[in-house]
Amino acid sequence: MAASDVVLAYGDTYRDLHHPAVIIAGSFALVAVVLSLYLILQHLRSYTNPHEQKWIVAVLFMVPVYAAESIISLGNPRLSLVCDILRNCYEAFALYSFGSYLIACLGGERRVVELLENESRNQLAKPFLDGAEEDQQVHQKSFSNFFFRPRVIGKDLLTIEKFGLVQYMILKTFCAFLALLLEVFGVYGDGEFKWYYGYPYITVVINFSQMWALFCLVQFYNVTHERLEHIKPLAKFISFKAIVFATWWQGVGIALLCAFGVLPKEGKLQTALQDFLICIEMAIAAVAHIFVFSAESYHFxxxxxxxxxxxxxxxxxxxxxxxxxxxxxxxxxxxxxxxxPGTRITESVQDIVLEGGQRVVEDVVLTINQAVGPMEKGVTKIQETFHLKKTDSDDDHEESELEVEKHVEQHLSENDSHPELQV
Incomplete structure (x- = not known):
C-alpha cells in the first residue's frame, strides 16, 4: 500500500471516529463538571474555614477546567492550542494551591516555620547527644540535606518548597504563551521531536520545572505528614498528583508514539486522543474528589x-x-x-478571588526577588572586581608616569651639572 493510501485511510478513520468520540467524551466531561461544581458549591455554602477552603476550591476547579477545555478542543481542533495553554496555566496554579492548602492545614506560614525549626533542632541535637562533633551551622545549611535529610534544614524547607511551586507556575505560564507565539510563526511543531521546532525544548524545560516542583512538594510532605494526619493527606496527595502526572506524561507518551510511527500524525489524531482521555479521566477524578475533598468536615x-x-x-x-x-x-x-463569618456564597467567592489572588501575587513577587537577588549580588561582585582591577591598573599607570617624570628630572639635572655634554 502506498504512503498516500495509508494517509487517506488514517484520515477516514479519524473522521469516522471523531463524532462518536465527541459524544462519549462529552458525556464524561458533563459528569465531571456537574460533580465538581456540586462539591465546590458545598464548600462555598459551608465556608467556615477560609484559610483552607479557598485553596480546596482552587484545586477542585481544576477538574471542570480540564474537562471543559478538553471537550472544546476535541470538538474544534483549531482551538486545541489555545485550550492547551489555558489548561497548562491552570495546572500550574492548582499545584501552587495544593501546596498552599497543606500550609494552611498546618496553621499558616508562621506555625509552619516554628514546626520546621523544632524539627531541625531535634534532628541536629541527636549527633551531639551521641558524642559526635559536628559543625551545626554548616551541617544545617548543606544543600545535600534537602535531598537526603530535609528535616534538618528548618525554615529553609518552606522557602524552597514555595520557590519550587511558584517557579513552575511562572515557567509553565511563560512557556504556554511562548508556544502560542511560536505557533503563529509556524516553528512550534506540536508533538514533533525535531531540533528546528520549539516543542522539544519547551517540553524539556517544563518537564524539569514540574519534576522539581513536585519533588519540593514531596519533601515538604515527608516532613509534615505526621502533623497532617487529620486531613488524610496521602489520599489527597495521590489524587492530585495523579491528575498532574497523568495528563502531562500521557501527552508526552502519545507524542512519542506518534514520533516513532506507532500512531499516525495525520488528522490531529494526537491532540484528539489526548483530549478524549482527559475527559474520561476527569470524570474519574471528580468522583474521587467527592470522597477525598469532602465538605462534611466544614459543616460544623x-x-x-x-x-x-x-x-x-x-x-x-x-x-x-x-x-x-x-x-x-x-x-x-x-x-x-x-x-x-463568611458563610454566604457571595462572601466566599469574594474571599477566594481577592484574598487568594493577593496571596498569589505576593508569593510571585517574593519568588522573583529571591531569584533576582543572587543575580544582582553576582553582578555587583563582578562590577566591584572590575572596579578594583581598574583602580589597580590606574594606580600602576600613575606610578609608571611618576617614575618617568623622576627619570626625566634626574636626566635634566645631570645635564645641568655637566654643561660640556650639552650641544
Whole structure:
C-alpha cells in the first residue's frame, strides 16, 4: 500500500471516529463538571474555614477546567492550542494551591516555620547527644540535606518548597504563551521531536520545572505528614498528583508514539486522543474528589475559633392567679446565637478571588526577588572586581608616569651639572 493510501485511510478513520468520540467524551466531561461544581458549591455554602477552603476550591476547579477545555478542543481542533495553554496555566496554579492548602492545614506560614525549626533542632541535637562533633551551622545549611535529610534544614524547607511551586507556575505560564507565539510563526511543531521546532525544548524545560516542583512538594510532605494526619493527606496527595502526572506524561507518551510511527500524525489524531482521555479521566477524578475533598468536615463551625457567641435575654411580666388573689410573675427567656463569618456564597467567592489572588501575587513577587537577588549580588561582585582591577591598573599607570617624570628630572639635572655634554 502506498504512503498516500495509508494517509487517506488514517484520515477516514479519524473522521469516522471523531463524532462518536465527541459524544462519549462529552458525556464524561458533563459528569465531571456537574460533580465538581456540586462539591465546590458545598464548600462555598459551608465556608467556615477560609484559610483552607479557598485553596480546596482552587484545586477542585481544576477538574471542570480540564474537562471543559478538553471537550472544546476535541470538538474544534483549531482551538486545541489555545485550550492547551489555558489548561497548562491552570495546572500550574492548582499545584501552587495544593501546596498552599497543606500550609494552611498546618496553621499558616508562621506555625509552619516554628514546626520546621523544632524539627531541625531535634534532628541536629541527636549527633551531639551521641558524642559526635559536628559543625551545626554548616551541617544545617548543606544543600545535600534537602535531598537526603530535609528535616534538618528548618525554615529553609518552606522557602524552597514555595520557590519550587511558584517557579513552575511562572515557567509553565511563560512557556504556554511562548508556544502560542511560536505557533503563529509556524516553528512550534506540536508533538514533533525535531531540533528546528520549539516543542522539544519547551517540553524539556517544563518537564524539569514540574519534576522539581513536585519533588519540593514531596519533601515538604515527608516532613509534615505526621502533623497532617487529620486531613488524610496521602489520599489527597495521590489524587492530585495523579491528575498532574497523568495528563502531562500521557501527552508526552502519545507524542512519542506518534514520533516513532506507532500512531499516525495525520488528522490531529494526537491532540484528539489526548483530549478524549482527559475527559474520561476527569470524570474519574471528580468522583474521587467527592470522597477525598469532602465538605462534611466544614459543616460544623468551631465556635471557639471562628464563631461569635451572643446571648439575648428577654423579660415578660405575667399575672398569676392563686386562689382569689392575683400575683405578678416575671418570665425570663435567654437565646444564644452563633454568628458564622463568611458563610454566604457571595462572601466566599469574594474571599477566594481577592484574598487568594493577593496571596498569589505576593508569593510571585517574593519568588522573583529571591531569584533576582543572587543575580544582582553576582553582578555587583563582578562590577566591584572590575572596579578594583581598574583602580589597580590606574594606580600602576600613575606610578609608571611618576617614575618617568623622576627619570626625566634626574636626566635634566645631570645635564645641568655637566654643561660640556650639552650641544
Amino acid at each position: 463551625l468551631p465556635v471557639s475559633e471562628y464563631g461569635k457567641v451572643t446571648t439575648e435575654t428577654t423579660k415578660e411580666t405575667l399575672t398569676v392567679e392563686e386562689g382569689n388573689e392575683e400575683k405578678p410573675a416575671v418570665l425570663e427567656k435567654t437565646e444564644t446565637q452563633v454568628k458564622a
